[in-house]
Amino acid sequence: MIGIDWGTSSLRAYRFAADGQITGRRDTPRGILTVAPGDFPDTLHAVAGDWIDNGEGRILMCGMVGSRQGWLEAPYLPCPAGLDGLAAAAIALPYPGADLHLLPGLSCRDRHGVPDVMRGEETQILGAALGDAEATVCLPGSHSKWARVKGGEVTAFATHFTGEAFAALAGHTILARMMNACSPFHAGGFARGVARAKQGGGLLHHLFGLRASALFDEMQEEEASSTLSGLLIGHEVAAALEDGVAPPVVLIGADRLTLRYAAALDAFGVPYIKADPDAAAHGLWRIGQLLP
Amino acid sequence: MIGIDWGTSSLRAYRFAADGQITGRRDTPRGILTVAPGDFPDTLHAVAGDWIDNGEGRILMCGMVGSRQGWLEAPYLPCPAGLDGLAAAAIALPYPGADLHLLPGLSCRDRHGVPDVMRGEETQILGAALGDAEATVCLPGSHSKWARVKGGEVTAFATHFTGEAFAALAGHTILARMMNACSPFHAGGFARGVARAKQGGGLLHHLFGLRASALFDEMQEEEASSTLSGLLIGHEVAAALEDGVAPPVVLIGADRLTLRYAAALDAFGVPYIKADPDAAAHGLWRIGQLLP
Numbered sequence: 311m312i313g314i315d316w317g318t319s320s321l322r323a324y325r326f327a328a329d330g331q332i333t334g335r336r337d338t339p340r341g342i343l344t345v346a347p348g349d350f351p352d353t354l355h356a357v358a359g360d361w362i363d364n365g366e367g368r369i370l371m372c373g374m375v376g377s378r379q380g381w382l383e384a385p386y387l388p389c390p391a392g393l394d395g396l397a398a399a400a401i402a403l404p405y406p407g408a409d410l411h412l413l414p415g416l417s418c419r420d421r422h423g424v425p426d427v428m429r430g431e432e433t434q435i436l437g438a439a440l441g442d443a444e445a446t447v448c449l450p451g452s453h454s455k456w457a458r459v460k461g462g463e464v465t466a467f468a469t470h471f472t473g474e475a476f477a478a479l480a481g482h483t484i485l486a487r488m489m490n491a492c493s494p495f496h497a498g499g500f501a502r503g504v505a506r507a508k509q510g511g512g513l514l515h516h517l518f519g520l521r522a523s524a525l526f527d528e529m530q531e532e533e534a535s536s537t538l539s540g541l542l543i544g545h546e547v548a549a550a551l552e553d554g555v556a557p558p559v560v561l562i563g564a565d566r567l568t569l570r571y572a573a574a575l576d577a578f579g580v581p582y583i584k585a586d587p588d589a590a591a592h593g594l595w596r597i598g599q600l601l602p
Numbered sequence: 603m604i605g606i607d608w609g610t611s612s613l614r615a616y617r618f619a620a621d622g623q624i625t626g627r628r629d630t631p632r633g634i635l636t637v638a639p640g641d642f643p644d645t646l647h648a649v650a651g652d653w654i655d656n657g658e659g660r661i662l663m664c665g666m667v668g669s670r671q672g673w674l675e676a677p678y679l680p681c682p683a684g685l686d687g688l689a690a691a692a693i694a695l696p697y698p699g700a701d702l703h704l705l706p707g708l709s710c711r712d713r714h715g716v717p718d719v720m721r722g723e724e725t726q727i728l729g730a731a732l733g734d735a736e737a738t739v740c741l742p743g744s745h746s747k748w749a750r751v752k753g754g755e756v757t758a759f760a761t762h763f764t765g766e767a768f769a770a771l772a773g774h775t776i777l778a779r780m781m782n783a784c785s786p787f788h789a790g791g792f793a794r795g796v797a798r799a800k801q802g803g804g805l806l807h808h809l810f811g812l813r814a815s816a817l818f819d820e821m822q823e824e825e826a827s828s829t830l831s832g833l834l835i836g837h838e839v840a841a842a843l844e845d846g847v848a849p850p851v852v853l854i855g856a857d858r859l860t861l862r863y864a865a866a867l868d869a870f871g872v873p874y875i876k877a878d879p880d881a882a883a884h885g886l887w888r889i890g891q892l893l894p
Contacts, residue, residue, distance in 0.1 A: 417818075425820065426811065469810040470809075472806050475806060481774065506714075506716070513804075514763050518763045521763075522761070523717060525719060545804060
């Protein structure tokens, strides 16, 4: 079987042996934003055609490839949902030489009725092999996800706009003058931002404090970008903790981001563990086994 | 006497009779961002030279003209500060044909030691004739100010990055796709944003909720920009109220913005009054009377 984790900015392909072992993997920058409408079949063939020619007859895809801007829009599956539900909702797509299926994303509503969505993260969460106990999973990113899992199902989740807010604030406000988005990570600045997030006053007030601190030469350019990052991630973590978590928080994602969330959780005194980095592949495999 | 309220994007000039009545006023787009270094004297002459030639020998300026990007950088005066303190800290500038003074801005530190600054708003606040009682003044803007006033002094204040955050989020994130920044104000959308700000989950989560609501066709393009505005202003007001206010909140500024803050304060059940729109002029006059 072939598993495809096809997101906005990357396409990751996995080839599985009959026992689920990963025997091949490809990581390409062919995210859906680089693919013209109608070019999805050819792009898939360019990345995994040789595996298909070599006898892999089953392909399962997850992620933004199932969005309005992707191959085909797959309606969201409402929470709670687990491996069985996702497999049952998979959409068969015509494709020469292989059985191709596309997974939906998940949706939920908070207690006020406001909707939330994910595409691809559900496969990572359910691939992390968390068992039946209650768990809280955090997937950092442009749109960070905090999900609750119980009995093998995603029961609810909340998305935070943290990564996109960082890029907009660091690049398109007066804060851009005091920071260099290419500065290396500054641990002291990040910790300072997280500590500020724990104080009162609100995020919008804390943002101006960065500017005022620079005016008084109390924040240097090399730490400013990391301080903004710590401030935003700190506010995200504070909101997630207020919402309630079942520790240890399970962090899924690339080290570049999960290390920051680990530092923030440390500052809040909340234990965490890192999930298997191949959670998406394992999720694709497990769901693939349940397809009809 | 001539009073000049010289900000980032505009220059407002006032001519006063001997009893403080405003006998002339000019509102120009010659904010400091449009003035090259060294061109400040000529710009002032272009706007108010005829008044000087007609015998006005005293000029007092406040606002960003006293910043690093202005005519001369005037060090911030620490809070608490009133009319007397500002007059004593005014800086005399050489200028042909008139006694010219430049007012400093104010600075303060919150209980955690983080600095905050204002330039120009102090003159509006002290010109609003609030008496000696305790009052809370709100000045909406790119960098909204909430100030505490007592005994004729600004005792402390907090700035919120609300206007700049709105522009960056509405223009430079995925939210830009679902809103038109030129849409007319939508009262229902604004109220929806304020109501959301009163719920838990945090601002970063609420921002993603706008996106998800649009995906489910539960938010229309014509209301989205006002909803984002209400969300941000609602979070600002919630933080300010948590910090403590002495009602009625005194709103100073242009109707375009103060009407939004009035609607938000209504939603939080907090009374407010609108200050005299000429508060800056009155402040300049009152401080001018105290100059040596």
